[in-house]
Amino acid sequence: MATHYDAIIIGGGHNGLVCAAYLAKEGRKVLVLERRYVLGGAAVTEELYPGFHYSVCSYVVSLLRPHIIRDLGLPKHGLQILPLECSFTPHLDGPGLCRWPSADKTRREISRYSKRDAEVYPRFGKAMGRMARAVKPIIDMVPPDPTSLNPFELMKFRTLGDVIRKLDDEELPRFVKMMTMSSADFLDEWFESDILKAPMAVSGIIGTFQGVRSPGTAYVLLHHYMGEIDGAFRAWGFSKGGTGGISLSIARAAQAFGAEILTEASVAEITVSGGRATGVALTDGREFTAKNVISSCDPKLTFLDMCGEKHFDDDFLGHIKRYRYRGSSGKVNLALDRLPQFTCRPGDGLHIRGDIAIAPSIDYLETAYDEAKYGQFSRRPYINVVIPSLTDPSVAPPGKHVMSCFVQYAPYDLREGPADWENQREAFGDTVVATLEEYMPGLTDSILHRQVLTPWDLEKDFGLSEGNIFQGELSLEQLFFLRPAPGWARYRTPVKGLWMCGSATHPGGGIMGAPGALAAERMLKERAL
Amino acid sequence: MPRPTPFHDRLQALCTSYAWKHWSGYYAVCHFHESPEREYNAIRQAAGLLDVTPLFKYDVVGPDAGRFLSYVCSKSVARLKRGRVTYLCWCDDDGNILDDGTCWRLGKESYRVTAAEPSLYWFEEHAEGFDVAITDITDTVAGLALQGPTSRDILRQVCDIDVDALKFFGVKKTTFKGGFKGHVTRTGYTGDLGYELWVRNKHALALWDLLMSEGKAFGIYPIGLDALDICRVESGFVLAGVDYTSAHGALTPAEKSTPFELNLGQTVQLDRGPFIGQRALKAEAERGSEYAFVGLDIDWVATEKVFAEYDLPPSLPAAAWRSLRPVYRGTRQVGRAYSGTWSPILKKNIALATVRADVASPGTVLDIEITAEYERRRVPAVVSALPFFDPPRKRA
Numbered sequence: 017m018a019t020h021y022d023a024i025i026i027g028g029g030h031n032g033l034v035c036a037a038y039l040a041k042e043g044r045k046v047l048v049l050e051r052r053y054v055l056g057g058a059a060v061t062e063e064l065y066p067g068f069h070y071s072v073c074s075y076v077v078s079l080l081r082p083h084i085i086r087d088l089g090l091p092k093h094g095l096q097i098l099p100l101e102c103s104f105t106p107h108l109d110g111p112g113l114c115r116w117p118s119a120d121k122t123r124r125e126i127s128r129y130s131k132r133d134a135e136v137y138p139r140f141g142k143a144m145g146r147m148a149r150a151v152k153p154i155i156d157m158v159p160p161d162p163t164s165l166n167p168f169e170l171m172k173f174r175t176l177g178d179v180i181r182k183l184d185d186e187e188l189p190r191f192v193k194m195m196t197m198s199s200a201d202f203l204d205e206w207f208e209s210d211i212l213k214a215p216m217a218v219s220g221i222i223g224t225f226q227g228v229r230s231p232g233t234a235y236v237l238l239h240h241y242m243g244e245i246d247g248a249f250r251a252w253g254f255s256k257g258g259t260g261g262i263s264l265s266i267a268r269a270a271q272a273f274g275a276e277i278l279t280e281a282s283v284a285e286i287t288v289s290g291g292r293a294t295g296v297a298l299t300d301g302r303e304f305t306a307k308n309v310i311s312s313c314d315p316k317l318t319f320l321d322m323c324g325e326k327h328f329d330d331d332f333l334g335h336i337k338r339y340r341y342r343g344s345s346g347k348v349n350l351a352l353d354r355l356p357q358f359t360c361r362p363g364d365g366l367h368i369r370g371d372i373a374i375a376p377s378i379d380y381l382e383t384a385y386d387e388a389k390y391g392q393f394s395r396r397p398y399i400n401v402v403i404p405s406l407t408d409p410s411v412a413p414p415g416k417h418v419m420s421c422f423v424q425y426a427p428y429d430l431r432e433g434p435a436d437w438e439n440q441r442e443a444f445g446d447t448v449v450a451t452l453e454e455y456m457p458g459l460t461d462s463i464l465h466r467q468v469l470t471p472w473d474l475e476k477d478f479g480l481s482e483g484n485i486f487q488g489e490l491s492l493e494q495l496f497f498l499r500p501a502p503g504w505a506r507y508r509t510p511v512k513g514l515w516m517c518g519s520a521t522h523p524g525g526g527i528m529g530a531p532g533a534l535a536a537e538r539m540l541k542e543r544a545l
Numbered sequence: 546m547p548r549p550t551p552f553h554d555r556l557q558a559l560c561t562s563y564a565w566k567h568w569s570g571y572y573a574v575c576h577f578h579e580s581p582e583r584e585y586n587a588i589r590q591a592a593g594l595l596d597v598t599p600l601f602k603y604d605v606v607g608p609d610a611g612r613f614l615s616y617v618c619s620k621s622v623a624r625l626k627r628g629r630v631t632y633l634c635w636c637d638d639d640g641n642i643l644d645d646g647t648c649w650r651l652g653k654e655s656y657r658v659t660a661a662e663p664s665l666y667w668f669e670e671h672a673e674g675f676d677v678a679i680t681d682i683t684d685t686v687a688g689l690a691l692q693g694p695t696s697r698d699i700l701r702q703v704c705d706i707d708v709d710a711l712k713f714f715g716v717k718k719t720t721f722k723g724g725f726k727g728h729v730t731r732t733g734y735t736g737d738l739g740y741e742l743w744v745r746n747k748h749a750l751a752l753w754d755l756l757m758s759e760g761k762a763f764g765i766y767p768i769g770l771d772a773l774d775i776c777r778v779e780s781g782f783v784l785a786g787v788d789y790t791s792a793h794g795a796l797t798p799a800e801k802s803t804p805f806e807l808n809l810g811q812t813v814q815l816d817r818g819p820f821i822g823q824r825a826l827k828a829e830a831e832r833g834s835e836y837a838f839v840g841l842d843i844d845w846v847a848t849e850k851v852f853a854e855y856d857l858p859p860s861l862p863a864a865a866w867r868s869l870r871p872v873y874r875g876t877r878q879v880g881r882a883y884s885g886t887w888s889p890i891l892k893k894n895i896a897l898a899t900v901r902a903d904v905a906s907p908g909t910v911l912d913i914e915i916t917a918e919y920e921r922r923r924v925p926a927v928v929s930a931l932p933f934f935d936p937p938r939k940r941a
């Protein structure tokens with residue numbers, strides 16, 4: 017195997033793979049190095065109990081960019097996205113709430129709680145959909161450089177202006193509100209029933225260490241509506257074979273274009289000489305050289321661990337050190353002997369074939385946050401449950417099921433320090449199962465195997481610093497031309513030939529592929545390779 | 546008044562959408578819930594169960610049964626082995642297609658034919674001089690299509706045949722769990738791994754219940770015709786009455802088509818004893834066909850752009866469409882699309898079309914008419930080879 021490449025990509029998560037595929041497609045000689053035995057990073061499927069395939073970390077696809085699917089021919093390489101049927105919020109007393117693709121059915125469900133909300137709901141959806149459409153160009157563009165005097169750069173801000181200009185008199189103030197308000201307050205302006213607001217408000221706090229009443233959380237609600245702007249592409253759902261299926265389809269595309277991919281290849285150091293990245297050294301002593309090194313890892317790993325502080329000035333280091341991770345989520349994956357039954361809606365109907373939110377009220381969510389603020393995991397957490405085996409039987413043996421539970425809050429910084437997660441992991445898992453057991457009596461007895469991932473595990477096993485699921489909080493001050501640091505949002509870094517392409521760059525986390533694609537676009541445009 | 550099939554009681558209980566249509570005089574479900582999406586995915590990811598009773602079915606029996614079928618059909622069935630099924634069509638004297646269907650060989654002198662349109666009269670009219678008896682069993686034999694990647698696992702649970710030994714386009718007599726008899730054919734209209742199960746009407750409900758209970762662990766789901774339609778477009782299967790008009794029903798010569806024009810050339814065997822339409826089809830084979838049946842891959846980016854002009858996201862019907870849409874090459878109209886769909890599995894907007902033979906080679910860029918905000922527009926569509934979707938499991 018030749019050891020000199022046009023580009024070495026550190027990390028075989030979906031963004032690293034997307035970047036590799038685009039570069040290889042343009043004929044560049046590319047090598048991807050993944051630390052783990054399996055590709056996918058946080059978009060990974062693993063068979064941790066015989067016959068049961070867990071989507072270990074991420075579990076639904078939201079925003080995988082349609083042009084990436086097309087450009088890389090992903091369906092040909094096995095990508096299949098299956099729809100989520102609905103959003104179900106079970107209750108301990110009463111029937112709970114299910115939001116369906118059918119507007120009439122949803123209206124009827126909501127009107128059990130509020131006739132007014134039932135009618136406002138579609139109007140809200142329309143308003144959000146329009147705003148999401150207006151904002152969409154931003155997620156597909158390389159962020160402009162606000163410090164540049166280059167007129168072309170400044171022209172790009174016009175795109176932003178266009179976005180704002182597209183909004184009408186009613187929408188503009190709404191947009192401004194979204195950027196500043198808390199998701200709970202924003203929803204209060206529209207709705208009155210708690211059972212509706214709670215599951216909607218949570219999309220504002222996923223992956224952040226903030227509560228539904230924390231200011232600035234409202235705009236993330238938009239992301240929830242982004243999936244719909246792509247029309248029939250509707251890249252919102254389960255991936256066939258678990259989320260790892262997405263990463264593997266991208267890997268196959270990259271390989272078909274000629275990229276080389278190595279697993280169990282952990283980068284210890286990015287070699288820098290004369291202010292230029294020249295290659296990488298692996299923990300096992302292997303070395304590879306390249307014209308460019310592209311890291312899909314977060315800034316801490318990339319700059320502080322792999323490069324070393326000496327290559328950066330204080331200003332940059334300051335930004336990198338202040339960049340916030342503050343992981344707040346965990347994951348519990350269960351192998352089930354049989355399908356669980358909800359007390360509030362028994363049966364194996366369509367209501368459990370979508371996403372299920374344990375989010376009975378705004379207060380419940382805020383209380384969960386309160387506990388986490390002081391270094392404890394929530395005693396009654398927000399849990400987002402999916403049972404993909406109902407839609408994709410290939411992930412579990414016949415009649416058996418996998419249940420994926422995304423849990424918040426599980427603060428990285430426990431009162432006793434993050435390392436104490438080693439002692440609290442199983443208690444955390446027990447809390448999650450006990451919470452679910454209240455809604456699904458008998459669940460505990462049906463568990464064949466359980467995997468508990470705390471932020472500590474996400475850091476150790478998945479290379480996500482402080483366990484942040486998005487490689488850094490998706491809060492406004494860490495987005496767009498500020499991600500990961502002001503002046504360095506364009507995939508370049510202060511070290512020549514060293515680039516970034518992961519979720520820590522614009523437009524951020526989630527299975528989007530956009531950072532990887534935009535980084536490749538930028539490098540090709542700058543003739544970096 | 547259409548009538549219920551023997552499965553009706555079960556279908557009715559499940560069909561919360563009340564979306565029914567008429568299929569050859571029977572009630573058939575379009576989709577069980579609001580949209581066919583879940584049913585479509587059941588076919589592609591697990592298993593879908595579809596009532597196909599309304600298909601016309603004929604038993605053709607007698608010393609001359611094989612000779613007779615070879616005479617009326619485009620293909621000889623003389624070499625069709627016992628336990629095998631073949632796909633074929635039949636034409637009029639001018640080589641224009643009347644119908645397409647399957648022919649199973651059940652015994653030395655015994656065949657069964659399925660058809661989309663009533664064909665008894667046509668068969669009987671041409672049976673003169675052959676020692677053959679043709680029986681219409683449409684109303685006495687019920688059928689269920691069990692289609693999708695887990696269909697084989699389900700079949701294993703419900704009958705006594707060696708399921709792995711049943712190859713693509715095989716047929717086998719079986720006793721189902723519960724003791725009733727019937728046939729299993731490894732056929733279907735979804736382009737996926739799949740089977741069709743046939744029993745006498747009185748066993749229909751037992752078969753349905755058996756499949757639904759044994760299939761549960763394998764994700765079985767009842768499906769309607771809308772989901773089927775998406776699958777059959779992906780698989781490039783023509784549909785009589787939609788993609789072509791039977792010569793019997795055509796009002797003008799232009800409405801008729803030949804098997805070659807429908808991409809059914811593989812069902813025509815020219816060099817053999819006489820058969821109906823032979824001379825015309827031979828002449829066409831020599832001369833070359835005027836039209837070809839192709840797939841169209843409708844440019845999504847261009848579609849998005851057209852809709853963006855109206856400040857709209859691209860919108861497509863939730864189900865497959867069936868309406869004539871003109872196809873152009875430059876300013877010249879070169880054909881028409883009959884049906885199309887958004888393919889969820891390929892993430893492509895696809896259509897089936899008849900176009901002039903000179904623009905039919907894969908890769909040719911044509912234009913197709915679309916409607917955006919009530920206005921007629923054109924977007925590019927690339928000619929694609931059929932089928933669009935062809936998973937190895939279909940034959941494996």
Ligand SMILES: Cc1cc2nc3c(=O)[nH]c(=O)nc-3n(C[C@H](O)[C@H](O)[C@H](O)COP(=O)(O)OP(=O)(O)OC[C@H]3O[C@@H](n4cnc5c(N)ncnc54)[C@H](O)[C@@H]3O)c2cc1C
Nearest residue numbers: 027029030031051057058074075076283479519525526527
């Ligand atoms: C628990 C959890 C749930 C989530 N749920 C969802 C969801 O439902 N939907 C959604 O859209 N998003 C979700 N996300 C977010 C989403 O999964 C991530 O944003 C996305 O997968 C990140 O992709 P990436 O390629 O940028 O980075 P990563 O996937 O983090 O890839 C980085 C890769 O680098 C590798 N690496 C690290 N160090 C080294 C080294 N030294 N040498 C070589 N390789 C190294 C890692 O092993 C990893 O494979 C979730 C994330 C988590 C953790």
